[in-house]
Amino acid sequence: MHIIEFAEKGIRKYIPAELSECDTTQYIEMSSLIFQYQFEGLSYKDFRITAFYRLLEMKAVNIGKYDLEKFSNINQYSQLIDTFFEEDTRTKEKKIKQHYIHNPIPKFRGCLRYYYGPADEFNNVSFGEYFDALEAFNDFNDTGETDYLLRLLAILYRKRVLFKKDFDIRQDYDPKKVERRMRAIRFQDKGIIYGCYLWFASFQKYLATAILYIEGKEIDLSVLFSNDGQKQKESKLPGLGMRSVLFSMAESGIFGNLEETRKASMWDVLLRLYDIVKRNADQKANENTK
Known part of the structure; x- marks a missing residue:
């Protein structure tokens, strides 16, 4: 967590240093901006400055009320957003830090109802639900088609089943209803859609080393994800x-x-x-x- 202090005004602000430290609102905001940066041409500089404003819950037009110009250039402050990323040692590319398995978006509001997601660590998910989610996740990684992001969200989020405890396996999952949910949530906030993907990606990363x-x-x-360097004879057919x-x-x-x-x-x-x-x-x- 970063601490920003404006001594003359007696103001102290806290902003997250990475996605794992974001509350639900911050996580959705950051996920939306990350999507724009990765897929919609938002420059890294603009991404960084906009993210800084959002995390401080400030509008650019109101920045003067905090007299930030007296303390430093806004570009210098926005460099704090760099901690959301880490550099790939091989490719030198920026990669999002993903070290969380709690569900940062437990629920969201659709047009007519709330949709509820899995428990932290996917503790109440059936293997079929996880399997279908993994397919949608991999399909997006392979093709970049955003329909797969919507499918992933529709698989993992649905209306709450009454009289079920949070830790119960969600036996209500029906793959036949996924298409209908996709149509119902197709105009959902990008931060929620991509935020679901980022959480699933973080969980997959965790599984590989859990x-x-x-x-x-x-x-x-x-x-389960490696053979410890021991190569076994296999056919040339894909698994x-x-x-x-x-x-x-x-x-x-x-x-x-x-x-x-x-x-x-x-x-x-x-x-x-x-x-x-x-x-x-x-x-x-x-x-x-x-």
Whole structure:
């Protein structure tokens, strides 16, 4: 968190140093500006200055009331926004700092109702909901078509189911209703649409390095996304990614058939997948000691 002080006026302002420190309003504002900067031609200088104004809840025309010109040039203050990014050591490109898994947009107002998103850490998401969201996420990354951003939002946000606790798996997810929700929320604020994408991206980044503690044991989920440098012989045919996991789990019957597997907890499926990977690794280790 950055602290800005205007001693002569006795004013102290706090602004976030990265997305993880933003409240819901700030997160939506910043997500909208980041989208404009990344996809709509907003220059980085204009992005930085506009973001600075928004985070201070100020309008450019009113900046004089704080006498900022007495303290420093506005461009110097706006450089604080640089902390929202980090430089890729390989490409030297600016990348958004994403180190959060809480849901920064728990709900938003549509035309006729509120739409509610998953709990923090996706704790109440079914594997089917996560699977469909991941497909929309990857499709946007591959094509850049914004319809996939809207689809991701429509998959993860919907009206609240009565008499359900927040930590319950949201069994109400119906992929057949996604298209209808897309039409209902198509004019939603870009900050909400892209903010949902950024949160999902941050969660995916977390999954690739996540370490959980279960029954006092350390569970390193990174093994699900790498083979620790051990190359295995494979055909030249492309794999199915997470779809392969869905099919394999349904085939094994651990959670039931395909539809029942989709309704299982996302975390239960991922932990079961970890268990399978660990058993295979243990088996190979035993074979190497013989």
